[in-house]
Structure formats: structure tokens, C-alpha cells
Amino acid sequence: MSQQDVTKNAYWQANLRLIKISLVIWALVSFGFGIVLRPLLSGIRVGGTDLGFWFAQQGSIIVFLALIFFYAWRMNKLDREHGVDEE
Amino acid sequence: MDQFTLNLLFVGASFALYIGIAIWARAGSTSEFYAAGRGVHPVTNGMATAADWMSAASFISMAGLIAFTGYDNSSFLMGWTGGYVLLALLLAPYLRKFGKYTVSEFIGDRFYSRTARMVAVICLLVASITYVIGQMQGVGIAFGRFLEIDAFWGLMIGSCVVFAYAVFGGMKGVTYTQVAQYCVLITAYTIPAVFISLQLTGNPIPALGLFGEHTASGEPLLAKLDQIVSDLGFQEYTAAHGSTINMVLFTLSLMIGTAGLPHVIMRFFTVPKVSDARWSAGWTLVFIALLYLTAPAVGAMARLNxxxxxxxxxxxxxxxxxxxxxxxxxxxxxxxxxxxxxxxxxxxxxxxxxxxxxxxxxxxxxxxxxxxxxxxxxxxxxxxxxxLANPEIASLPGWVIGLVAAGGLAAALSTAAGLLLAISSAVSHDLLKGQLTPNMSEKSELLAARISMAAAIVVAVILGLNPPGFAAQTVALAFGLAAASIFPALMMGIFSTRINNVGAVTGMLSGLVVTLVYIFLHKGWFFIPDTNSFTDADPLLGPIKSTSFGAIGAAVNFGVAYFVSGMTKETPLEIKQLVESVRVPRGAGVATADH
Known part of the structure; x- marks a missing residue:
């Protein structure tokens, strides 16, 4: 394996790790807090209803936004660190 | 001035604006027609993609579905935004690096097969046409209301306008008109919501007003709403009533579908760099979120009113x-x-x-x-x-009502135009030039693109006469189809080198067919009434409604593709190298349509 392949592989592994973490958060706030785990959060009241309702109607959208910008920032940094960015 | 004249004035003025931009930026060559010469900034691209994306379903239909069902329809909110996470992380940067114009070109090259490209075109056409049906419904309702005629005639007039509009601009016209449309639609959506939120809660931000206090009763708005709807015998607004499994699958279908819809993915081919494709997905969601955070407030407040x-x-x-x-x-x-x-x-x-x-x-x-x-x-x-009725229900001034009519039409038109562009490029670029008549001239390619747009509108209007549900529900079916066919093929094409031509083709076909059959079994064959064997109230498979089946279809697609690839010949070395090169941004040049 050439030096270049090793770099590319490390870059790809780092990317996959980042994707996994992001998708776990993505699923947790929407399918988790918003739907399946909602009964567990019912004790936390938010404006006449509970936290799960808030996650289902607003919270998850805000987290999605944060996730995409975080990923873009982190990946563009990874590109430069591994020397695979666009010149 | 009476309301009718005021509506005409607002709708007329907004149209003049779009047509003016379309003429100013008229597409000359094929490359401009499809991808606007790739000179589009991520923020501009994000705004245009948001207009393209937020259709009649988001603008006209979604808040109504939430209003009359409450929490259970939160799936629309999470599903239609969560898909952007998948798009940004799993598809957009790699497809931009690959650097071709259409989704099916990627599938054809990655799976080194003309058949794969053809199958992708078919999947894309089925999903896009179903989507156009939903848009046409919205156009019909909006035209019906502001011309004060029956929704049927609204549909007829609306489809002529959509056609005239889409045929004269290419992507470049579309990109800049869509920026204008975004501005019109977001203003039209937000202004009445702010007024209503002030009336009911005293809070000028609708998203906060939703969780605020109802000034008239001194109770939290949502508690007041829960109480009043239960008094009338309806289900409580904030409580869960449907099946959890169905809600999860429905949300997932909408998410995967978002990331699999060709007209949205195409937008990410038009940014200058791979790193821009990542930002662009984020900016798109920012502009979408402005409407989506307001929508649940619009729904709840309208229900109360x-x-x-x-x-x-x-x-x-x-x-x-x-x-x-x-x-x-x-x-x-x-x-x-x-x-x-x-x-x-x-x-x-x-x-x-x-x-x-x-x-x-x-x-x-x-x-x-x-x-x-x-x-x-x-x-x-x-x-x-x-x-559309919301500002009238809340007794808001006449100009707000006219603005909302213009906004609703902007939403429906921009998406219909984007979809028609995806359909026409699939037919003229992928099907004709890529398969049947490779030596076609640029001029006849453009002509074929326009003829296929016209054909798509006619089909959508005929099928739209008996729509399979409210606009957002029809659109949800389109998402199910895209989720089951396109998304898995794209994702496996990037993240696995093992999936080969046979695997991809059988995967896409089985995903598309099971989903389509499941939908037709519940909604009628080709949406013709009374040809269905089941209903969504009592679906074939446990609690799984036809709108939620896309996620199952996607799982079938993944499963079949892995299984078949395991049984057949390994992918050639040059394809593995292609996949490797798609995974790193370096070397992303200007994309071409040549082979």
C-alpha cells in the first residue's frame, strides 16, 4: 500500500466515524426523543405539553441544522489535515 | 379595492417578477439549461433549493394536516427536514465530486451498466410524476380560490401556467427565479403567522408563541387547544394516537425520500466545489427551517381559531x-x-x-x-x-390574503418547475441522448426536453383528477417511491465497492416494485378510485400505511442488492478506483456532460 493510499484510508475512516456519530444524534432526537422515547420525557413540561412534543415539532429541526453545519466544518478541516482538499 | 382585485394584483405582480427574471436569464446552451454553468454561490443555491423543495405540500398542505391531527403528523416536520442530514452526510459532496449532471448518470457509471441507468431513469420518472400530481393539486386549489372558481378549473388554468413557465427557463432562469420565489413564499407564510401569534399569544415569533400563553384564557396555548378539541369530541392535539411503528416508518420514508429525490440532488451538482456542496445542504435547511419552525404554530393556532x-x-x-x-x-x-x-x-x-x-x-x-x-x-x-384561508379566518387585512395567494402559487410553481426540469433531463439527456439516439444535436435535445415537460404535465393532470390524498399525502407517496429506489442505489454506490451492476439493478427494481404495488393496493391501481383492495385505515401489513412503506421498500432494495452482489461477479478494478476517487474531494474539476 502506497503512502497516498494510507492517507486516503485514514481520511475515509475518520469520515465514517464522524458520519456514525452524527447519525446516532440524528436518530436520537427524532425517532428517539420525538417518537419512541417520548413517554419517558413526559415528566418534563414545556409550554402546556411535554419535551417529546417539542422535539417532534421543533427541537429535532434545530438539532439537524447544527449537525449539518458541524459536519461541514469538521470535514472541510479533515480535508486539509489529510491533504485531500480541493486546491 | 375588493379582495378579488387585490389577489389578482399580488399574484400578477409576483408573476411579472418571475417571468422578467426568466427572460433576463434565458438559457442558451444545454449546459446552462441543466446546471447554470456551475457559478452558483452556496447561500444562493441554498435559497433556490429551499424554494424548489418547499412545494405546495409544505406551504399549502402541511400545516392543515398538522392542524387537524396534531402530534401524529409531526412526521412531516421531522421527515422533510431530517432528510437533509442524510443528503449532506451521505450523498451531496460525493455526487458533486463525481461531477456529472444527472443522478442516473452516476448510477450508470458507478454500476457500469446501461440497464442500471435506464432503471434509474424509470424510478426517477415514477417518483417525479407522482410528486407533480401533488403539486398540481396545490396549484388547482390556489388558482381556484383566487379566481373564485371550482378547483377543477383552477387545475386546468394552473397547469397551463406551469407549462408556460417551466418551458421558457432552464435551470439558470429557474435558479434566480427560485430565489425570488423563496422570498415571496417565506414572507407570505411568515406575515400572517406573526399577526395571528400576536393576536393569540402576544408573542411576535410564532414558533415561540406555540409554546406560549393564550392571552384570552391565561392558559398555555396548547393546553387550551387540547381542552377545546376534546370538548368537541376530537382527539387531544398534543397526544399520540396512531401506531408508533407506523410513525417511525413514515418519518423514515420521508427522510430517505428527501435524500433520494432527483430534483433536489441535482441542485448539489451546481455548486462550484465539494466543500460548497456540504455548506449548501446546511444553507438549504436554514431556509427551509424558517418555514418549518413556523408551520406547527400555524396549524395549532388555526385549529384554535x-x-x-x-x-x-x-x-x-x-x-x-x-x-x-x-x-x-x-x-x-x-x-x-x-x-x-x-x-x-x-x-x-x-x-x-x-x-x-x-x-x-x-x-x-x-x-x-x-x-x-x-x-x-x-x-x-x-x-x-x-x-390559504388562514389570514381570512383570523380577519387579517386584505393585502395579507393577496400575499398568501401569491406565496402558495410561488411554492407550487417553483417545485413543479424543478420537477419538470428533472423529468425533461431524464428523458432527453439520459434516455434519448444516453441510450437511444446518442448523436442527437444540442438543439433537438432541448426540443425533446420541452416536449417531455409537456407530456409530464398532461399525465400529472390526468392522474391528478383523482388525487390519492391531500396534497402533502400524495407528495409523501412520491417520497416513498424515491426512498425505495434511488437513495439505496446512490448510497451503496458510494459506501460499498462490493455492490455490482446486477445487484444494483435487481435492488432498485425490487424496491420500486414492492413499494408501487403496496401503494396501488391501498390507493387504487394508477390511483383510479375503487380499484384498491385495502385501505390505509386497515392496511395489509399490520399498522403500516401506504405512505410509510418507502422505508420497507428501501430495506428490500438494500437486502436484495447485497444478496445478489454476493452471488455474482465482483466489481471490476476500475470501478473500485472510481469509488475511491469519489470519496476524496481533491481533483474535483468542472463537471461535464461528455462521456
């Missing part, structure tokens, strides 16, 4: 009388909407009053008998009219 209008003195006193509906200006919207055939009432017990309640609820039947009610008298309230 309607309930209070029907029971002006509280649910224990007398309801609204017919005399009041006909003479009081606060109720004028009811008579105007009645003309479209989408709202109706009937004084069943002849007492001169309109009782609006859930007559299927056993608890309410005793009360109904005691008071001499003969069933719910607000006999028809089409969910799709809610957003």
Missing part, C-alpha cells in the same frame, strides 16, 4: 348561526371557499345553527341527543385550504 369561530360563546353555549355566517364579515371566508367546493356545511337538524363536533365519538352522542343535534354540520373542510 376555527374551533372558536364555530363556537363563538364557548363549547357549552350556542354555536354559530347560519345568519351569522352569511352576514358577519368575520365569516365571509366560509362563503368564498364554498365556491371552490372544498368547504361546505349543512343544517342537518334545521335549527339555523351549525354544530361542529366529532359525531363518531360515543361520548358526544349523548350530548348531541340531548341537544337535538343530527351529526356534524361542518360537512366538508378540505385540509389543503387551511393555510
Amino acid at each position: 376555527i374551533s372558536e369561530l364555530m363556537w363563538p360563546n364557548g363549547t357549552d353555549a350556542d354555536p354559530v348561526s347560519i345568519e351569522m355566517i352569511e352576514s358577519n364579515p368575520e365569516y365571509a371566508w366560509m362563503t368564498t371557499w364554498q365556491k371552490t367546493g372544498l368547504l361546505d356545511w349543512e343544517d342537518k337538524n334545521g335549527d339555523g345553527k351549525i354544530q361542529y363536533y366529532n359525531d363518531a365519538n360515543a361520548d358526544l352522542q349523548a350530548k348531541a341527543e340531548a341537544n337535538g343535534w343530527k351529526g356534524n354540520e361542518l360537512t366538508n373542510f378540505n385540509r389543503d385550504i387551511l393555510v
